[in-house]
Every structure is written in C-alpha cells, then in structure tokens.
Amino acid sequence: MQVATHLQHIHPSYIREILAAATAEGIISLAGGLPATDRFPLSLMAESIAELPRHAELFQYGETAGYRPLLDHLENLYQVASSHRMMVCSGSQQGLDLIARTFLNPGDGVAMEAPSYPGALQVFGMARAAIHPVQQHRDGPDLDALESLFASGQVKLFYAVPDFHNPTGVCWTLEVRQKVASLCDRYGVALIEDAPYRELRFAGKELPLVSTFCPERALVLRSFSKIATPGIRLGMLSGPRDWLPALIRVKQASDLHSSIPMQALILDLITHPGFPGHIRQLCDLYSERYQALATALSEYLGEGFDAEPVQGGMFLWLKLPVLDSAAVARAALTKRVAVVPSTAFYPKGVSAEPALRLNFSHEAPDTLREAVRRLARVLI
Secondary structure, eight states: OOOOGGGGGOOOOOOHHHHHHHHHHHHHEEOOOOOOOOOOHHHHHHHHHHHGGOOOOGGGOOTOOOOHHHHHHHHHHOOOOTTTTEEEEEHHHHHHHHHHHHHHHTOOOOEEESOHHHHHHHHHHHTTEEEEEEETTTEEOOOHHHHHHTTTOOSSEEEESSOOTTTTOOOOOHHHHHHHHHHHHHHHEEEEEEEETTBBBBSSSOOOGGGGGSGEEEEEEEEETTTOOOGOEEEEEETTTTTTTHHHHHHHHHHHOOHHHHHHHHHHHHHHHHHHHHHHHHHHHHHHHHHHHHHHHHHHHTOOOOEEEBBBBBBEEEEEEOHHHHHHHHHHTTTTTTTTEEGGGTTTTSSOEEEEEOOSSOHHHHHHHHHHHHHHHHHH
16 A cells, blocks of 8 residues: 655654664664663652552543643643643654644744754654754854744744753753744744753753743643653643644544553652652763763764763764764664764755764763773774
C-alpha cells in the first residue's frame, strides 16, 4: 500500500535510526537525550504503584483534558494565568503534534531556531508547514532576523526551547525573552514555548518563561520525562482558554485521553515530600557529569573545538573545525562512541554548522571521559 503524501515531507530521526548501534555492547552513547536511569524516583513511587489496584476508578475512561486532581495541582504549581487552561498529553511530543494538527494548514509558516529539536522538525514536516530557520546565538535567536521574518507576514508560529535548548544547551537571557515576547505580540505570531528541561538548572538564576510576557499569544509545553521517567509518557500543554477546546477535540480523535493511572501516579510523585530533594539531587548529578564532560573535552581536544558553557539541561554543543559532522559521527561509531551530528538538527536543504550534540546526563563521569578519549581519536 502506498503511504500518504504527507509522509514524504518527514525524515526518520537520526537518533532513533542509530539506536540499535548506539546501544550495542561496548558502545558508549552520548547520542540519546536520556535521563539518568539509576536516578529515576522509583522509591518515591513504590507505595503509589502498590496502591493502584485498590483504585479501580482510575482504570476507567477519563476526561480528554486530563485527570482533574492533577490539573488542579499543576495550575497552582505552575501559576497558570487565569486566562489559560491546561491539558495532559501523552508526552509533550504529543502536545507538539496536537498543536500542528490543530493550527497549521499546508504551507503555513513556522519559525524555528537553527539548529532545532528533530522531533519538532518531524512534526512540522508532517504538517507540511513552511519552516523558516532563524540563526541562534549564545543568548538566544537572532532578534533582527526574527523581526524581519515576523514583519514579512510569512510566519504563524514560532517554536522555541528557551531553557537549555536542545541541541545547544543555550538559555535565553531575560532581555531576549522580553524582546521575543514583544515581537510575538506586535506581529501576531503565536509562541510555542517548549520547556522540558526547565527544572534541570544547576547554575545561574532561574528566569521567567517567555510566555509570561505574552500570555495571550503563547502555548507552553512541559514534560515529566526528564524529571520523573520517560516511560510514563506524560506531558502538559497550556494556553489561552479559547485555544484549548480545539486542541482537546484533536486529542479526542487521537487517543481519547492519556493514561489515568499514570496521571494519578505522577500527582502522587510530585506531591511527595521527597520530590523536591529528588530534583536537587538530579541537578547536582547533572552538574557533576557536565563538568566531567567539559573538562575532558578541554583536555583531549585542541584548538578549533569550541563548546559554550551551559547552566542546565542535558546537552553540550561541540563546534568543530570545518569537518563533515555526519562523517565524524559515523567514524566515531567505529571507535565505539555514539554522537549526533549537527545535520540532524536542521531542515533538509539548510546548511548545518559543523558540530556534534553530546549528552552528559546518562553516563557516569569516568565513562564520559573515556567517550571523549575515543572521540578525540576521530577528531585529531
């Protein structure tokens, strides 16, 4: 059977495609966006998991928008604007897909930072949107280029990851956040603020969400994958009250609702007295692992290799001299280390700066050091 036309506009995820090779015996993988498996808060969840069979009502069909006790708690926890509503998604990736299917027609313009999250590139590709890359600087997107693009009238949505960006780790400054919000208001562009790494700050000062400066023009995606476990597959989407009903209708057609037992489990976890301590320990762990990776890169690689410092998240962006990053990634696998080339983070046909995305959250410091030693055998 011939596949639908819209599938011709998306490309397989490089990260998913190499998963088998990256997880083979003897391979050290810095390729995936994997949280630390050994730090999943399973002990905090154990009692709630054991109690689930006592609550048969949780295993019945539920509301599409989500489990009401969880929604009520999160609206208070996240201080959601009174003009906004929240809904639960099967991971924030589904939230992104719902947004695209609800608001985009083929040919509608979407602005994205370049480089950008591959999952978003896939979603907007499937929606047959016109993707407009905007160069990213160390403090956020190129504001002059962004304003010119907005002023052209070609853009309906701007998708961004302002906190510990995937893949670069960049965190927007307060000034950039305020300016982007102002531009969205001025030119009537909707902001999609993806915030899966926001809680993973281990340096610097927490900054307001960009959406707090343009609440009537913004949708916010959050995820429990990075702070709880990815396998639970739960995320949140919030936005203006009159935007949510259409999103909920699309989700009804997609999966009826996300898992109610898992939503109840997440509520018990994030209200557990030990959960704030779990987040602090996770940030401390990632800080240690980031420092180990950054130090090893400094020791093993010479001039021409640059990695901007990060203040949180899970990724470091290693800029290369004029090299073919895809060829480097293939050669690295022969040295038993998996990395992701910059080409995976740009739309087809857009020139990618030579770079590699390196994940530091999953492996121990000694393993990260060994990975860099192997990588250096390819790069030098």
